[in-house]
Amino acid sequence: MAQLARQSCEACSIDAPRVTDEEVATYRRDIPDWSLVERDGVQQLERVFTFDDFQQALDFTNRVGALAEEVGHHPALLTEWGKVTVTWWSHKIKGLHKNDFVMAARTDEVAD
Ligand SMILES: C[C@H](O)[C@H](O)[C@H]1CNC2=NC(N)=NC(=O)C2=N1
Numbered sequence: 001m002a003q004l005a006r007q008s009c010e011a012c013s014i015d016a017p018r019v020t021d022e023e024v025a026t027y028r029r030d031i032p033d034w035s036l037v038e039r040d041g042v043q044q045l046e047r048v049f050t051f052d053d054f055q056q057a058l059d060f061t062n063r064v065g066a067l068a069e070e071v072g073h074h075p076a077l078l079t080e081w082g083k084v085t086v087t088w089w090s091h092k093i094k095g096l097h098k099n100d101f102v103m104a105a106r107t108d109e110v111a112d
Pocket of ligand 1: 072073074075088089090091092093
């Protein structure tokens with residue numbers, strides 16, 4: 001299967017398909033450091049990135065923000081001293097789309 005990070009995001013729309021359980025299992029192999037969480041019935045992908053100080057955390061936050069703006073698909077970002085929690089899901093379909101796995105893989109690429 002092509003590396004997730006190399007695939008372009010598809011635009012999310014209200015009728016975009018949520019991933020199946022089998023797809024989740026497959027896609028998760030490319031993003032082993034991400035957790036699958038469920039909040040208010042909404043499946044999400046989440047990872048905590050750690051840094052030496054707040055400025056590095058902020059710089060990373062801005063890199064992820066630029067990525068999100070580039071593709072028009074946005075995460076939740078919690079920026080704290082020395083760490084950033086990134087959470088991906090597709091708001092319109094209240095769950096996970098392939099976009100979210102692609103963006104998690106691309107987030108890993110801008111982490112260092
Ligand atoms: C109008 C705007 O393009 C849409 O609201 C986009 C913005 N970014 C988005 N990001 C995410 N994660 N899910 C969405 O459904 C979504 N929709």
